[in-house]
Amino acid sequence: MSELLTTAQMRAIEAAAIESGRVTGLELMERAGAGVVEAIMEEWPALAKSSYRAVVLCGPGNNGGDGFVIARLLMEREWEVQVFLYGAPETLPPDAKTNYDLWCRLGDVLPLSEKDFRKDGRNTADIYIDAIFGTGLSRAPDGELAQFLRHLGGAGGDDYAARMVSVDAPSGLCLDSGRVLVPPPPEAIANLLDARPHGAPVYSDRFAALTVTFQSAKAGHFLAEGPAVCGKVVVKDIGLSDWQKRNLAAKGETRHPAKGLRIPKLFMRDGPKGDADPQLRHLTYDMAMLSKYRGAGSHKFTYGHALVLCGAAGKTGAARLAARGALRIGAGVVSLGVPAAAMPEVTAQVTSIMTARIDSAEDLHEALKDSRITTLCLGPGMGIARAASLLPVALRAKRKTVLDADALTALSQDPALMALLHDDCILTPHAGEFARLFPQISARLKALAISGPAYSKVDATREAAAAAGCSVLYKGLDTVIADKTGRAILSPAYYSRAAPWLATAGSGDVLAGFITGLLARGMPVLVASEMGAYLHVECARSFGPGLIAEDLPEELPKVMRALGVA
């Protein structure tokens, strides 16, 4: 697990480092600039072998300061460099001003306007350096600046993306939310019926080929439009890990909805083994947890008994997929709760999965007298009416419970059912189900983002979990998992973890099954949800093209072996 920093936390860490006297802002800026040049030469080795032409676009803050450092370092490599500055030199912050002055000994600086850029910068460079805004983007760029950024983003038909290197973030991207704050052009806004649909990019598609960020990736690199605009994200260490490890949640930042809590850390699994950092241990389960053998006395019930509730005849496939996923990932026993009319169809298709006839809430109540049933899964293919009829008994049983699909729709239609949710529940909505369950939160997430830090999917998921009183896994390419105390994990399927094949019928049912199986094995809700989401993507990536949902459980043994599960 690695921690994803908010921009406020990044600023707090930088300030603490500088206050310690062990490093200056100027040294950090030099390291940042050098890190970008290093990343460029690593990405395109041919550029290290000769001199080329670069256009460097600097903004009014320290991101611009990084730009002046980069310009100077490229000049030292005998590159031809043209620098533009948006803003007045005399209002640059001290470190940026120092680097502006150093640059001015080597070359000139043109005012950044689209007209000048088109005359002196457009399409003449091998590399464009975007150092206009980084973590300090505080509001939506307006007027000419917005128009210029849209031009850089391809609005005018010029494709800079293949040669654009963004410093810290593509300028205009909010690094806390992944939302592009640059507004659509005025004529487009006039045609909008309401807020710009979430994720409808203002930039044509990619803004940069390479984004170089510092010390740690930020959530915005993985959320909403971030992955679409960043190109490849490279993290360069600038020597702040001593301060990063301290829990430097940003002072006074209490945006978490659970009343004044300092913003809890946001984690992302960045490798099979997770992070060795003991601070993260409480959230990191090595894969060994999957294979943990409970000793000589172990028997199938040692690894939990999951009950997956099934839909009506002809609609049992989703629950069977979930049940298979739960068994494959390690539940000791999995049963399907099947209506009598569907029993022939189900028993003809399952072997190691057991069946129990469950038509009514009374039948479920009877079945749950067996205390060995530790975990429930309701929703896949269940039908809304059946889900609504069984949910009260299921939720009152206070077992670990995965609620997906039709169970989520049933919940969204009845506040009395929502009130029965408890700590050991996990809701797994996709965007449509999330909007039905949490309409106000969803609307806020979809509204046009005009200031930074913009409201993010992490904020929305935390808020939903706090409102529901249980954990929420908000699905998507940028899946976010949060519990009601605000602990949150990002589980993105982007960059090297892209898994487009997951967009296939039934893959959500298998995910519900994976989480069910891990809960049955005794994992805490947040960890089981994150691990289930992680392995779900890994199975899709392992199988690749041609994937159908049935393949996901069957791919798991290979994936777990590759991840070191004994």
Ligand SMILES: NC(=O)C1=CN([C@@H]2O[C@H](COP(=O)(O)OP(=O)(O)OC[C@H]3O[C@@H](n4cnc5c(N)ncnc54)[C@H](OP(=O)(O)O)[C@@H]3O)[C@@H](O)[C@H]2O)[C@H](O)CC1
């Ligand atoms: N802090 C350090 O030691 C290091 C920082 N690094 C680099 O610095 C940036 C963060 O620098 P910062 O100055 O905080 O922020 P930015 O450069 O991103 O931009 C802030 C300035 O931009 C103005 N601003 C913000 N939004 C807009 C807008 N929509 N339109 C016009 N101007 C805008 C803002 O003005 P305010 O009115 O908001 O005050 C600021 O003038 C970080 O990203 C790194 O690149 C080093 O890398 C490491 C050391």
Ligand SMILES: [K+]
């Ligand atoms: K930038």
